[in-house]
Amino acid sequence: xxxxxxxxxxxxDLKQGVSLxxxxxxxxxxxxxxxxxxxxxxxxxxxxxxxxxxxxxxQGKKKAGVVVLDHLRAPQxxxxxxxxxxxxxxxxxxxxxxxxxxxxxxxxxxxxxxYTAVRHVNEDKLRAAAIEAAEQCERLDVPTLHPLQxxxxxxxxxxxxxxxxxxxxxxxxxxxWDHAGSPPKFPLIxxxxxxxxDAQEVTFLKGLPGxxxxxxxxxxxxxxxxxLAALSLFHGAPRA
Amino acid sequence: xxxxxxxxxxxxDLKQGVSLxxxxxxxxxxxxxxxxxxxxxxxxxxxxxxxxxxxxxxQGKKKAGVVVLDHLRAPQxxxxxxxxxxxxxxxxxxxxxxxxxxxxxxxxxxxxxxYTAVRHVNEDKLRAAAIEAAEQCERLDVPTLHPLQxxxxxxxxxxxxxxxxxxxxxxxxxxxWDHAGSPPKFPLIxxxxxxxxDAQEVTFLKGLPGxxxxxxxxxxxxxxxxxLAALSLFHGAPRA
Numbered sequence: 001x002x003x004x005x006x007x008x009x010x011x012x013d014l015k016q017g018v019s020l021x022x023x024x025x026x027x028x029x030x031x032x033x034x035x036x037x038x039x040x041x042x043x044x045x046x047x048x049x050x051x052x053x054x055x056x057x058x059q060g061k062k063k064a065g066v067v068v069l070d071h072l073r074a075p076q077x078x079x080x081x082x083x084x085x086x087x088x089x090x091x092x093x094x095x096x097x098x099x100x101x102x103x104x105x106x107x108x109x110x111x112x113x114x115y116t117a118v119r120h121v122n123e124d125k126l127r128a129a130a131i132e133a134a135e136q137c138e139r140l141d142v143p144t145l146h147p148l149q150x151x152x153x154x155x156x157x158x159x160x161x162x163x164x165x166x167x168x169x170x171x172x173x174x175x176x177w178d179h180a181g182s183p184p185k186f187p188l189i190x191x192x193x194x195x196x197x198d199a200q201e202v203t204f205l206k207g208l209p210g211x212x213x214x215x216x217x218x219x220x221x222x223x224x225x226x227x228l229a230a231l232s233l234f235h236g237a238p239r240a
Numbered sequence: 241x242x243x244x245x246x247x248x249x250x251x252x253d254l255k256q257g258v259s260l261x262x263x264x265x266x267x268x269x270x271x272x273x274x275x276x277x278x279x280x281x282x283x284x285x286x287x288x289x290x291x292x293x294x295x296x297x298x299q300g301k302k303k304a305g306v307v308v309l310d311h312l313r314a315p316q317x318x319x320x321x322x323x324x325x326x327x328x329x330x331x332x333x334x335x336x337x338x339x340x341x342x343x344x345x346x347x348x349x350x351x352x353x354x355y356t357a358v359r360h361v362n363e364d365k366l367r368a369a370a371i372e373a374a375e376q377c378e379r380l381d382v383p384t385l386h387p388l389q390x391x392x393x394x395x396x397x398x399x400x401x402x403x404x405x406x407x408x409x410x411x412x413x414x415x416x417w418d419h420a421g422s423p424p425k426f427p428l429i430x431x432x433x434x435x436x437x438d439a440q441e442v443t444f445l446k447g448l449p450g451x452x453x454x455x456x457x458x459x460x461x462x463x464x465x466x467x468l469a470a471l472s473l474f475h476g477a478p479r480a
Contacts, residue, residue: 177476229472236456
């Protein structure tokens, strides 16, 4: 097995022949972590320009650039798959984001509910976790991270074409699995905090159009596991 | 929301009225982490005796026992759901085990393949991770952790009633999703190492009876994500 060329998310104007500077972190990663030198190949990608091969050009101990060579993959339009989740402790939240990126999420919506214990998110850290996961998993895009909203705002911003699956712990009724075979065009998954949803929130959500209340089965899943289990169901399913 | 009583996996002869000693770790957890004192309630469970309520009896700064009170839940027979996985770096492996326990796995099979980078597992640590996850997620049992085997041994030990889904990255052909609607009675999932399976291993696996080679979709999933995505499909599905 030949070793794969490192990939960097690089949202700049990528085209053949241009020279571009690398950030301090990117330089450190390529030179010190991956131990590359001048002339070694890397791959650059972004949502708009797809993936390109480039050549590393070391200019000093802590300074390097790249020269863009050939086009490897055209940009892709990713089908919409939204995940709404409440903030969690940093370790579990980074994990949730990493796995959600691998499982093809297109939009991340942090949402506050009544029983959300952690009341803020570090957007920079979450975005960095999303980029790192995209670099690792051969994606050509990085999901959109939406600003933190409360549950009412989030629901108010849903469009008529979006369909929200409200994952309700211990709820009686349909399993999400019953819906996963032929998901709608714009599916969104909402997973609650460790403390669950408040009764008023449940009533509110159940009363909204375009919302289906579903269960994730009998077991008790942690918030991040519930998100991943739900995303897994849509990851491989053909979209309606 | 009332706080739930802490749960401890406690594979002893649980019955009403008996007094039992707690281990050093259990005592520390209840007294120092959960800050419980004499008379506070905890829950004890094991595969054989189900779940019981018990009363903490503090006997010293670092010494405590319990008195078993009433029976809360009868033991459950869990349907067989096996996961075969290659060793990973400790952080990712603990995570894999934690999530597999939540997603209802009954049997964990660490397996060595040609490209497995990490060549051993710390069985005590894995078992501890499985127990902790079971304590958290309201399971009444802890999955069986089988000893490390190489791929040939593992396949040689499969029984005719078991059906192995060999999750093969980038493979052409059926998706695991096509099989998840009506899984067989004894499904097993096999997920490879980061480096993938060797060509000879693929030929070997495809030639075995009771093995179906399946894909997990177009994305590249890390080993632990692949395991979780695959388990998620069987977690909620009714068994044939």
